[in-house]
Amino acid sequence: MTDILDIKGAWKTYKMGAEEINALQGVNFKVEEGSFLAVMGPSGSGKSTLLHLAGILDLPTKGEITLGGKKVNELSGKEQAHLRRSQIGFVFQRFNLLSQLTALENVMLPMMKPDKKKGKEILDRVGLEGKYHRLPTQLSGGEEQRVAIARSLANDPILILADEPTGELDTKNSRMIMDLLTELNKEGMTIIIVTHDPMAAEYAQKTVQMSDGTIYE
Amino acid sequence: MLGIIIGVATLVLLIGAGTGMQSYMKEQTETMMGDISIYNSSGGAFMGSSGDAYLNNDTVSKIKNMSQLYDIKEETQFTSEMNRTPIYVLGINNWDQVKFNGTPGVVVDQSLVDTFGYKIGSKITIKDKDFTVTGITKETTGMGMGLVFLDVEKAIPLNDNKVTSISASARGDPETAKKDVESQVPGTMAMTQSDFTKQIDDMMNGIMLFIGAIASIGLLVGVISIVNIMLVNVTERTREIGVLKAIGFTNQEVLGSILMEAGLLGFMGSLVGLVMAAILLQLGIILFGPQLGMEDVSLAYMLPAWLVLVVVGGATLLSVLAGLYPAWRASRLNVVEALRYD
Numbered sequence: 352m353t354d355i356l357d358i359k360g361a362w363k364t365y366k367m368g369a370e371e372i373n374a375l376q377g378v379n380f381k382v383e384e385g386s387f388l389a390v391m392g393p394s395g396s397g398k399s400t401l402l403h404l405a406g407i408l409d410l411p412t413k414g415e416i417t418l419g420g421k422k423v424n425e426l427s428g429k430e431q432a433h434l435r436r437s438q439i440g441f442v443f444q445r446f447n448l449l450s451q452l453t454a455l456e457n458v459m460l461p462m463m464k465p466d467k468k469k470g471k472e473i474l475d476r477v478g479l480e481g482k483y484h485r486l487p488t489q490l491s492g493g494e495e496q497r498v499a500i501a502r503s504l505a506n507d508p509i510l511i512l513a514d515e516p517t518g519e520l521d522t523k524n525s526r527m528i529m530d531l532l533t534e535l536n537k538e539g540m541t542i543i544i545v546t547h548d549p550m551a552a553e554y555a556q557k558t559v560q561m562s563d564g565t566i567y568e
Numbered sequence: 569m570l571g572i573i574i575g576v577a578t579l580v581l582l583i584g585a586g587t588g589m590q591s592y593m594k595e596q597t598e599t600m601m602g603d604i605s606i607y608n609s610s611g612g613a614f615m616g617s618s619g620d621a622y623l624n625n626d627t628v629s630k631i632k633n634m635s636q637l638y639d640i641k642e643e644t645q646f647t648s649e650m651n652r653t654p655i656y657v658l659g660i661n662n663w664d665q666v667k668f669n670g671t672p673g674v675v676v677d678q679s680l681v682d683t684f685g686y687k688i689g690s691k692i693t694i695k696d697k698d699f700t701v702t703g704i705t706k707e708t709t710g711m712g713m714g715l716v717f718l719d720v721e722k723a724i725p726l727n728d729n730k731v732t733s734i735s736a737s738a739r740g741d742p743e744t745a746k747k748d749v750e751s752q753v754p755g756t757m758a759m760t761q762s763d764f765t766k767q768i769d770d771m772m773n774g775i776m777l778f779i780g781a782i783a784s785i786g787l788l789v790g791v792i793s794i795v796n797i798m799l800v801n802v803t804e805r806t807r808e809i810g811v812l813k814a815i816g817f818t819n820q821e822v823l824g825s826i827l828m829e830a831g832l833l834g835f836m837g838s839l840v841g842l843v844m845a846a847i848l849l850q851l852g853i854i855l856f857g858p859q860l861g862m863e864d865v866s867l868a869y870m871l872p873a874w875l876v877l878v879v880v881g882g883a884t885l886l887s888v889l890a891g892l893y894p895a896w897r898a899s900r901l902n903v904v905e906a907l908r909y910d
Contacts (some may be wrong), residue, residue: 353572401860403903403904407903408813408814408903409903409908428819429818429819432813432816432817432818432819433816434816434819435814435815436815436816439816441814441815443811443814443907446909447807447808447814449808449811460812460815461815461816471582497837502815503815506816545641554890559621566879
């Protein structure tokens with residue numbers, strides 16, 4: 352199996368006034384193609400920061416990141432944005448759909464060439480047949496998160512990153528979302544979730560624990 | 569957007585009214601006067617003011633003998649009074665073509681009708697001569713004087729045979745005819761149609777520049793309001809912008825979309841402002857046109873294509889410029905912080 356993501360010796364340091372806070376302290380993190388990983392840990396353990404680095408939303412203060420064979424540190428801002436758009440799908444805790452756009456428009460938003468047919472197919476795939484033209488306010492939380500997952504699939508990414516995907520959902524909807532992610536993983540998609548929720552973590556093939564900016568496997 | 573609407577509406581209203589008047593006055597000048605008009609060189613009574621300078625009989629006959637000129641018409645205008653009410657008397661050429669019930673007589677304005685209770689057929693006396701009222705006009709002097717029109721042939725004797733001005737057509741270039749008149753007939757001053765239109769332009773351009781500058785302040789306030797709206801927009805949508813960046817939008821794409829929105833705001837605002845100004849101008853024509861003797865002026869005079877294009881294009885461009893700073897701020901947002909924003 353090839354590594355889709357390889358983070359080597361990553362440090363992330365924030366300045367809070369005079370104080371320096373190390374959110375990550377020399378983290379090494381490899382993700383194989385087709386795996387389903389859960390990252391767990393208490394608040395402030397650095398798990399979200401790790402996910403941000405994995406998704407090129409942020410760069411490490413020190414260390415190297417290779418995504419899909421490309422060294423992220425060496426790319427320009429534009430190339431990073433392009434890599435993010437073409438290779439990564441993001442799912443957020445609070446869904447983050449654009450409220451003035453319909454479900455279908457939200458799914459088509461990241462597409463390089465808007466493709467309605469494909470957008471509808473993806474929505475069908477996540478179980479939202481016939482709800483293409485609903486606005487986010489006309490959907491339940493579970494449905495909103497499914498639209499968000501559909502949006503993350505829009506550009507056929509190599510990696511899906513989910514930050515607390517069940518954080519705002521009840522148990523029933525949480526299970527539906529995790530079932531959906533599991534199905535996608537079985538179809539070959541590589542998935543990393545960051546979560547507090549042990550139930551959600553159970554779905555992953557492997558769980559890594561973080562605390563104080565370090566990974567314990 | 570309200571700022572842009574009001575700014576554009578004010579600008580278009582003022583410039584439109586100015587432009588309308590300018591082109592209307594020019595057209596009137598062109599249809600009403602001959603190729604050249606000749607006055608006493610002291611300035612005389614041109615452009616409607618009645619002075620003491622007249623063309624004397626000698627001068628008039630000299631002008632009439634000039635071979636360069638044809639279709640020569642004498643004109644006269646003077647002030648007088650009727651029962652202590654001041655009146656302004658205007659001798660009109662082509663009286664037969666001016667159909668006031670077809671019969672020679674005089675036409676009086678509404679103010680005289682109100683003062684003396686005149687109606688069609690009433691007898692009136694000007695300088696001890698009796699006339700019959702054959703028509704009533706909506707035009708006014710605008711100076712608190714009564715206005716009386718009559719055939720120039722009858723008006724000249726009333727004014728002690730004094731001619732205020734002569735209008736004539738020229739054989740060949742009016743400019744040459746003008747120079748010939750001024751050099752060959754001492755004490756005269758001639759003006760061609762283009763002299764008149766230039767004078768109107770000079771006068772109106774000065775006024776328009778001034779009102780344009782004032783109205784532009786309104787537009788500027790509108791543009792500043794766009795900066796403000798867009799800054800608020802960008803702040804309110806911080807998380808949304810974070811999402812766009814997270815799903816792979818480049819900084820330039822974010823910048824472009826905000827600029828586009830600002831431009832669209834300005835474009836829509838200016839269109840609404842334009843429509844408002846057009847409605848107000850049309851109302852103005854209906855309400856004040858008759859008093860100014862401009863009832864036949866149309867909206868097309870006031871809103872020429874160039875004005876519409878310049879105002880809409882200008883407001884849109886200014887709005888895009890106003891969006892630059894907010895857009896730049898949005899494009900520079902840190903994705904991670906933007907995603908955390910509530």
